[in-house]
Amino acid sequence: MIDMLVRLYDLPDTTALYQGIAAQGVTLRRARAFESHTLAAFVGAGFSAKWVSEVQVAITRQPVACFIATRDQQILGFSCYDTTQRGFFGPAGVAEHARGLGLGKALLMKALEGLRDIGFAYAIIGGAGPTEFYAKACGAIEIPGSSPGTYQDLLP
Numbered sequence: 001m002i003d004m005l006v007r008l009y010d011l012p013d014t015t016a017l018y019q020g021i022a023a024q025g026v027t028l029r030r031a032r033a034f035e036s037h038t039l040a041a042f043v044g045a046g047f048s049a050k051w052v053s054e055v056q057v058a059i060t061r062q063p064v065a066c067f068i069a070t071r072d073q074q075i076l077g078f079s080c081y082d083t084t085q086r087g088f089f090g091p092a093g094v095a096e097h098a099r100g101l102g103l104g105k106a107l108l109m110k111a112l113e114g115l116r117d118i119g120f121a122y123a124i125i126g127g128a129g130p131t132e133f134y135a136k137a138c139g140a141i142e143i144p145g146s147s148p149g150t151y152q153d154l155l156p
Contacts, residue, residue, distance in 0.1 A: 001127040003146035006089070006138050008116035008123055014109045021069070021106045026076060028110055031059055031066040039068065042075045043093070051091040054083035063118075067110040069094070069103045079107035081115050081123070085150055089115070089125045105137045112138060127151050 021028055031039050036059045044052045058066035058080035069077040077094035084090070089111050094103045115123045125134055126149060134140035143149075 001129050001147055001151075002131065003143045003149045004125040004128040004131060004134050004140035005143050006112060006123040006125065006134075006140045007121070008112060009121055011109065011112055011116065011138060014106075014113070017102065017106055017109065021102060024071075024101055026069050026071045026101065026103065028067060028069055028106055030064045031068045031078070033059055033064065035059075035068075039066070039075065039078065042095075043078065043091075046095055047091070047093045051093070054091050055080060057083045063114070065111075065114060067107055067114070069098070069107055076101075077103045077107050079111040081111045084126055085124070087115065087120050087122070087124055089123050090127075104133070108134075108137055 018028065036056065039055055039059065040052050043055050055066060055078065058064065061082055065082045066078060066080040068075050076098040079092035081089050089108070092104070092107055092111065094107070112123055125140055128134050128140065131142060
């Protein structure tokens with residue numbers, strides 16, 4: 001899968017997006033270190049062990065490099081940055097029952113804004129899929145010759 005590049009200095013306005021998420025009773029916020037076991041269980045149950053490893057890295061960053069979407073004290077989705085490589089977005093995911101609420105885009109934008117806030121001008125979405133979503137959501141463009149990129153010689 002190809003990598004994509006995002007211009008962080010040119011991100012779209014997210015005010016209406018975040019207001020729409022809040023109107024559904026969903027809170028978007030940084031995960032907290034003492035929630036790492038709950039977050040790891042959510043990611044492990046719905047996604048992959050490799051993503052659990054990346055979330056564990058994100059939760060140790062200062063500031064914490066993982067955002068979560070919650071409602072009624074339940075995690076609905078997450079997004080991380082600075083895990084596989086510095087300046088990289090991901091991993092991110094939304095629980096199946098919460099898809100279609102706009103959480104994927106909102107969590108993507110939170111993470112990209114997090115990268116921008118710590119001084120990055122560009123972000124890389126490594127092994128991006130679906131590329132159409134990222135192009136539409138944040139103006140990401142494909143990086144020619146970037147597959148497999150950093151994802152080589154992977155351990156099981």
